[in-house]
Amino acid sequence: xxxxxxxxxxxxxxxxxxxxxxxxxxxxxxxxxxxxxxxxxxxxxxxxxxxxxxxxxxxxxxxxxxxxxxxxxxxxxxxxxxxxxxxxxxxxxxxxxxxxxxxxxxxxxxxxxxxxxxxxxxxxxxxxxxx
Amino acid sequence: xxxxxxxxxxxxxxxxxxxxxxxxxxxxxxxxxxxxxxxxxxxxxxxxxxxxxxxxxxxxxxxxxxxxxxxxxxxxxxxxxxxxxxxxxxxxxxxxxxxxxxxxxxxxxxxxxxxxxxxxxxxxxxxxxxxxxxxxxxxxxxxxxxxxxxxxxxxxxxxxxxxxxxxxxxxxxxxxxxxxxxxxxxxxxxxxxxxxxxxxxxxxxxxxxxxxxxxxxxxxxxxxxxxxxxxxxxxxxxxxxxxxxxxxxxxxxxxxxxxxxxxxxxxxxxxxxxxxxxxxxxxxxxxxxxxxxxxx
Numbered sequence: 001x002x003x004x005x006x007x008x009x010x011x012x013x014x015x016x017x018x019x020x021x022x023x024x025x026x027x028x029x030x031x032x033x034x035x036x037x038x039x040x041x042x043x044x045x046x047x048x049x050x051x052x053x054x055x056x057x058x059x060x061x062x063x064x065x066x067x068x069x070x071x072x073x074x075x076x077x078x079x080x081x082x083x084x085x086x087x088x089x090x091x092x093x094x095x096x097x098x099x100x101x102x103x104x105x106x107x108x109x110x111x112x113x114x115x116x117x118x119x120x121x122x123x124x125x126x127x128x129x130x131x
Numbered sequence: 132x133x134x135x136x137x138x139x140x141x142x143x144x145x146x147x148x149x150x151x152x153x154x155x156x157x158x159x160x161x162x163x164x165x166x167x168x169x170x171x172x173x174x175x176x177x178x179x180x181x182x183x184x185x186x187x188x189x190x191x192x193x194x195x196x197x198x199x200x201x202x203x204x205x206x207x208x209x210x211x212x213x214x215x216x217x218x219x220x221x222x223x224x225x226x227x228x229x230x231x232x233x234x235x236x237x238x239x240x241x242x243x244x245x246x247x248x249x250x251x252x253x254x255x256x257x258x259x260x261x262x263x264x265x266x267x268x269x270x271x272x273x274x275x276x277x278x279x280x281x282x283x284x285x286x287x288x289x290x291x292x293x294x295x296x297x298x299x300x301x302x303x304x305x306x307x308x309x310x311x312x313x314x315x316x317x318x319x320x321x322x323x324x325x326x327x328x329x330x331x332x333x334x335x336x337x338x339x340x341x342x343x344x345x346x347x348x349x350x351x352x353x354x355x356x357x358x359x360x361x362x363x364x365x366x367x368x369x370x371x372x373x374x375x376x377x378x379x380x381x382x383x384x385x386x387x388x389x390x391x392x393x394x395x396x397x398x399x400x401x402x403x404x405x406x407x408x409x410x411x412x413x414x415x416x417x418x419x420x421x422x423x424x425x426x427x
Contacts, residue, residue: 042187081279
């Protein structure tokens with residue numbers, strides 16, 4: 001199967017840099033699947049699961065917002081964090097959600113923060129539940 | 132006459148100090164390498180986000196964002212000072228503090244409200260000693276600052292900037308230029324000015340090929356997210372630079388301390404040998420004197 005280069009970087013380090021066959025990413029409004037020779041694209045990521053398939057193996061990561069850029073058969077994923085699915089903690093996600101629920105949302109800025117925290121927590125919870 | 136025993140004692144204690152400074156130098160070298168690796172690992176992200184911005188700009192989008200434009204009237208300024216948690220690193224902390232105080236004086240002369248935030252125990256105690264009140268203090272940053280921690284601080288500043296609590300943010304830190312050169316600088320992070328770094332601009336311009344991008348959901352929405360992100364990354368880079376520079380400063384300081392100790396030991400050994408020799412000579416003279424007295 002045709003392959004494409006996948007690079008996942010966080011501000012701290014490069015997490016993944018290898019050839020894969022397919023990657024599924026959480027965009028801000030739903031999932032996108034990218035295979036080899038995808039047309040150039042820049043997208044905004046949401047909070048959720050990133051699945052990489054290559055060489056008969058599949059890997060799953062939680063990505064925490066950011067961007068994806070597809071160009072010349074290369075997928076660059078720029079994200080704050082990329083956590084392997086196995087390292088996620090359901091309790092922590094629940095705590096995060098509880099905290100977000102208690103937050104006040106009196107101004108648009110505060111509301112945006114609250115929404116982001118909630119989406120992060122829900123994204124993590126969904127992945128924990130799937131395990 | 133110098134006491135040979137006292138000299139020997141002193142020499143021994145200096146040897147011990149040399150051992151300590153030598154070890155500290157080695158530790159600093161190891162930490163410097165680690166910090167340096169982290170800093171280079173972080174450049175990948177910066178390069179990619181610069182390319183992304185370049186591609187955004189190439190798509191004909193007018194790059195404008197509240198964070199990029201300066202306020203017409205600047206009344207409230209915030210300054211973040213990055214110092215080390217530990218001393219024994221030569222002029223590193225002193226230089227940053229001096230620069231910060233000069234900056235503070237400048238703002239005061241212009242009658243601005245200044246909020247001073249300090250990271251690092253040395254900086255906190257330095258301001259305390261000078262009776263300068265500081266707003267927020269951070270001590271959790273060591274030689275490997277975590278992005279998560281920096282992000283929290285960055286978000287605080289973004290919030291303050293958006294709500295109008297601050298009109299400008301400066302960071303005083305030691306910029307890493309090369310291994311042999313670090314400079315104490317004051318960098319304005321808010322407003323951001325331009326998104327593309329001077330170093331990255333050429334690369335960004337040539338790196339963007341003629342691809343026609345599809346934007347999901349829209350260039351504007353992506354820009355809205357890119358701008359705060361690049362602020363966070365810039366702030367993170369300041370912390371990384373400061374960490375690397377601190378280790379280099381400590382390495383250099385400890386190296387010269389070790390050399391000084393070696394010099395001192397050499398001098399002391401000379402004096403000690405001379406003192407011992409003259410003591411022996413004195414004793415021989417006494418013995419000879421005694422023998423002669425018996426014979427006579």
